[in-house]
Amino acid sequence: MSERAEAVSRPPVRPGRAAAVWGFAFAVPSFAWAMGSLVGASSTLAPALVELARDRDPGFIALLWVTAVLKVVGGLLGLALAHPRARGRGVERLLQLMGWGAGVLLVWHGVEFIGHGLLVETHVIGVDPDLRSVSRWYTYLWGPWFVAGGVAFILAARIHLNRVADRRDARTAGVVGGFGALVLSATALIAGMG
Template sequence: MEKPLGNGVPSTYAGYIASAWMIVFAAVSFYWAFGGTAGVDTVSLGQELAGEPWFITILWLTGILKLGGGVLALALVQSWGQLLPRRLVLVTAWGVSVLLVVHGSDFIIHGALTENGLIGLPAPAAWTTAHWQTFLWGPWWLLGGIAFCVATWNYQRRSR
């Protein structure tokens, strides 16, 4: 029987959300690596770098890492995850959690500073990557980080 959180929500939901988040995010990386262009202009220098061999390599590598993160998130909630060394799972999961939260927060803070004119843009534009970082990518990274934090915390509590 699954152990619910204090509000009746099963403690595994965050792990499944984190896994789905990572898989969706990996799909975007693979889409761009295959040459897709929708949304690439929302990423700093995305349009300029699309098609560059080293950028495509980075997209493939980050896509694979994101899939690995999806598996890690599942390890936090699936019974087979208990077969893995607890310390390794916790160190890796907390590391991913912190990385995602810090990266998302950085995007939001940097974007907010840009939006308020405290940081200048290299070239004025109606809708810049700063907007996308502030209102899409920052919150998206932060959402994944929060899901990972909750999933990791729940795993840590359950696996003692």
């Protein structure tokens, strides 16, 4: 087989690698803040969160460690979606469930940040003047960052699905993951936790 034909027959891995880089890069600040550094925190995070980090609140520090580890798991998920291996049906379904779940959750979260921020920027809703600059960080940095990560995971899961032998079961797992993430996000928003 020629190099060109081989390159055409190989599925693209860029979205999976992008999801991996996104997860690993996003873990760095969480690890840093969990270990006591506050670099970048005061200008990009809500003051209440910075205060919890500064006070070394045990519950918040534990949460930072958990989120840092979950972001590394997300990076590993991106790599798993990008690089095909001989895996069992259960693993392929789990990768679809997690890939679509992560993608939908991240896109939802990012759109929520952007939407809220734009409502603040256009003065549709008010915000404490001290929180205006932080709101801009959420609108123009964190929101798009979450959307980009979510899109990378969705594309990686979609490409991965094309390489799975039993697409029907894997597709069902992906739908469950995506829909489950959507329900979880909507429930959190309605409950005031989103």
